[in-house]
Amino acid sequence: MASAAIPANQTPKTNYLTNGYGLKSWLLTTDHKRIAVLYLISVTVFFFLGGFFAMLIRLELLTPQGDLMQADSYNKVFTMHGMIMVFFFLIPVVPAVLGNFLVPIMIGAKDLAFPRINLLSWYLYIIAGTLFLHCMLIGGVDTGWTFYTPYSTVGSNTNVVEAGLAVFIAGFSSIFTGLNFIVTIHRMRAPGLTWDRLPLFIWANYATSIIMVLGTPVVAITIVLVAVERLFHLGIFDPKLGGDPLLFQHLFWFYSHPAVYIMILPSMGVVSELITCFSRKRIFGYKFIALSSVAIAVLGFLVWAHHMFVAGISLYAAMIFSFLTFFIGVPSAIKVFNWTATLYRGSISYATPMLYAFGFIGLFTIGGLTGLFLATLGIDVHVTDTYFVVAHFHYVMVGGVLMGYLGGMHFWWPKISGRMYPEGWAKLSALLVFVGFNLTFFPQFILGYVGMPRRYWQYPDEFQVLNVLSTAGSSVLAVGYLLPMIYFLWSLRYGPIAEANPWNAAGLEWQTTSPPPTFNFDETPVVTWEAYNYDEIAPKELEAPVGR
């Protein structure tokens, strides 16, 4: 516990946490760090709510008969699990929490370019979230998170309009976050911080923001059209009235496919930070990782119809979209290879964030490769809309995104809270998450290929063993996710005080105090070094690795 006693400079100075204690000082703050903390609290609430629904799903699927709840309830449960996790957790989680906290600090700025818009983003998120909770309390919604027409417009008799409105508003929250990030990264960088010196986390958030700004408005208007159609009985997507339900799917996936990159790209950025720090290495192939983020963002807009290979699109359209989809594989593979290569001849520590980074590589590799199965036309026909797809996107979304997010949370927790978390418990949680995750979702690949369709409330008997395995895994996973929340909270009071730079990490965020002052830096830093200059950072401290 070498670091516990220090910095004398910290106690007397106010940091962003001690700059005002009243409720008003939080709810009306324009400080990006405080807004990040507000987001942290709210996305955590939604994560556990979504997780609760996930557990209900797994419990229902323990037995082949639908016995825990009614079919309608089950349909609402998986819909709300999906909507909460996608729109209220996965999309905002890394950009709005870690991104909000770190983007300005990492580029040496005092705040985001538009602090009030940043606060507005959070309020929009809260309004959307409240609306969604209200929608849930008055009976929920059962369309699946995809809102497919004509079920959502003429089939369902649940609160589709209100859920749609919530998603619409949440969309604007993420549009404003993306807009803020792009402007900040373009205009607010510290002197000397050129584009090729930016941390990869910044590149990742930049690419994410492009998707948020370009894609979200399209899904917003699409959802509006669904709501209008439902309210006024129009026929925009209803074939009975001359509309085309496939047009809805095109418009929906035009955003919602890139949206998966909104989720995964920032986590990839986190992993680049973790691997370099805990290998004490410059990143292997900086340029390629940075540009691959942008490439993913751009290519992500050209592949949406791969969700529709059996939906009734033309044979040749399907072939083109399949072909384009394989292009996305290249930048994703580049990242994984570069991270692996970064380990070579490093000085690798097994601190918790690094364990999460390893976990990310492990799960994302499987998630990414199974994505290729789905891009392969002949296979997709059989496995689409089965548990194979469910397993695939959970490997990427939950395995990938959450591994990155939790790794990042452990890495930057000392900076955010000024406290260290208990390393032993943290290692245990990383292990539980990895093992629990594989137990939960690997059987679902088999289940999918054997033919169990997704969104099934009851299923033929022969699928039971695999479902039981999956449910068993999910309970391990749940413990793995609960643990960090408990010990993070514990550490707020009992954790050892963190130094400014407990990992001897590169990056501007480590050059300010933990937690940082309200304006991040006492004076604007001037950057004269490349990102991840681990060869230049205090080698003598390196001798005493951060073991606690």
Place this chain on the structure above:
Amino acid sequence: MADSHATTLEPEAHNPALLHHFADAQQQKNAASLGMWLFLVTEIMFFGGMFCAYLVYRLAHFNAFAAASQQLSIKLGAFNTAVLLVSSLTVVLAVKAAEAGNRKQLVTYLVITVLLGLTFLVVKGFEYAEKFERHHVPGPTFSFTDTFDDGSQKIPVNPNEAQLYFSLYFAMTGMHALHMIIGCGLFTVLAVFAWKGHYSPGYFTPIENAGLYWHLVDIIWIYLFPLLYLISRHR
């Protein structure tokens, strides 16, 4: 902005419009205008979804769309187009006046812009009213009996497809009108601020950015007008 920040020493703290987290006025201006351009991009994507739906259905149901389109008044549409074009001019003049520091002119042009915007909305209101009278508003009361004349014969059209046209007509022009209303509100506020002397040749970013917004709304109309009013007029 939070107040407790004033303690940080900033050399150009005399500029009240400079927010604390920017290094200088130029950086602030650049950030604001980049932000505005990005916002306009999101607006284009937002309307893009509807344009896309429109194009798909126009291709699929051309006859019905052409027949329904002929129910619109080209005169009113053209008048509104002219009104909007003039209003874009007054916005440019307002920005120029702000740049020159001419407060009186600035306020005048802003007010004219708002008046032109309101004119547009009133005309649009009359058009909508006419749709109600003729049961061209989508919904249970919708009825459409007109035919499409392809030059040689009159082809009856499917009322559902005509209703689709009017659904998109109302969605697109309604969304556009909403943007007009927001724009009018924005310029009203700016006019009041301008009257109070908030802007100077060194700081008129809000006027500039609101102007960009107005031009975008104008441009969207420039696309809506031919797409909705002028289908198959060449026949």
Place this chain on the structure above:
Amino acid sequence: MSKYLPLWPDQASTMAGQVDALYIYLLLVAGVMTGLIYIAVTVLAIKYRRKPGQDAHQIEGSTILEITWSIIPFGVMLTFFIWGAVLYFKERTPPADSTEVYVVAKQWMWKVEHMEGQREINQLHVPTGQDIKLIMTSQDVIHSFFIPAFRIKQDVLPGRYTTAWFKATKPGRYHLFCAEYCGTNHSGMGGDIVVMEPQEYAVWMAGGPSAPLPETGKQLFASLGCSTCHRFDVQGRGPNLQGVYNKPVLLEDGRTVIADENYVRESILNPTAKIVSGFKPVMPTFQGIVSDEQLNALVAYVKSLNQPPTGTAGLQQPAAAPAQPQNTQVQ
């Protein structure tokens, strides 16, 4: 294959083996890739673990390596694409002489109609060794017709036909699932595909009472008054429908379309949408007058008019009409 822990689905169609072959190829490649990455990460993480007095060795990267590990995986992925696309083309192209079966989906059941007139609900009896083409539509929301043992799946949409085909190889009972979420009883919207030896199938089929589907369609064609305008002897007010199916049709506005199932369907429900060149838009719509089942019968009847080639089709046929099997998917 255990009954309680199935690791592989039944293979009961000609397509199943082909899909499995590609799947195994993908599994192998993915397995090797995953293995390589896992081993590399593990070995590197252990070998270069932090030791006192041993610093990291900085390496900036290598463009040659980057290009290598971009191009090689992409090459491998291209093999996935090509093999997958070829297979998909087969899956989506029913052989020309397939036996046709009409399927109507609704919340939450599958209604099946054989050409011979046999009707089934949530069951489909088929013989082995026969190409079966499914012509499907939905009465309400989107459903998806999924037979895991055949490795086929096709969304079923309201307001249009989509098609799928298979050739069963192994007698038995197989699951039929709805794979597109369709509301309350989505998971109950399943049934059985009963594959029988051809002789057994013939016996089963003979047990049915109904009239053949085209026959039903013929009666409807007369009773709805279609035959007053669509005549076979002289030129009526509507086009002569003999030999029209699957041929190109020149329209009034100059376009040419293929008269596939969806075109016939649209022409009944929305007659003025695509008027045949030289005719007047005088046909009334039958939307709301004929049910989906009746529509199927009418379509089957129009198609059956191709069988005795009379050579007197009343339509302008552009030269070199391609008669290859048309994929009836709507774009």
